[in-house]
Amino acid sequence: MSRISTHNGAFKERQKPVSQTILVVDDDPTNRELLEAILHLMDYRVVMAASSDQARSILRDTRPDLVILDVRLRYETEGLDLCRELKSTDTTASIRVAMISALDGESEQQAAKAAGADGFLRRGLEVPALLDQIAALLGGS
Numbered sequence: 001m002s003r004i005s006t007h008n009g010a011f012k013e014r015q016k017p018v019s020q021t022i023l024v025v026d027d028d029p030t031n032r033e034l035l036e037a038i039l040h041l042m043d044y045r046v047v048m049a050a051s052s053d054q055a056r057s058i059l060r061d062t063r064p065d066l067v068i069l070d071v072r073l074r075y076e077t078e079g080l081d082l083c084r085e086l087k088s089t090d091t092t093a094s095i096r097v098a099m100i101s102a103l104d105g106e107s108e109q110q111a112a113k114a115a116g117a118d119g120f121l122r123r124g125l126e127v128p129a130l131l132d133q134i135a136a137l138l139g140g141s
Helices: 029-041 052-061 078-088 106-114 127-137
Strands: 002-005 011-014 021-025 045-049 066-070 096-101 119-122
Touching (some): 021 052, 029 045, 045 052, 078 096, 078 106, 096 106, 106 119
Parallel strands (some): 021 045, 021 066, 066 096
Antiparallel strands (some): 002 011
């Protein structure tokens, strides 16, 4: 169990996962480091990639339980393109993919869904809400 602070200063007890691996793909080092710190709070094993090419290389040797993928990497649709590729390739199609974006628009979420994403995370969510969404994507409570 760990205690995660909520927005009003209260603490919420949270069951820690059984060492699941999450690949975070984001070209912004600050975003990668922030997600890594949050995920380590819950003892997730975190693997980081700064580009779609680096993610592909990691995926040759590592089978994560979840990929958290920035919608926009070096160019506007690079994250969406990688999601489509992962979901259409036999060896990676079963890996859960959550797209993440600071933009909260319905069009971003629809584009992620059309690319085959299993979920959509919005940057700026409070940590407990973000962790709840990640746990749900991983099949937890």
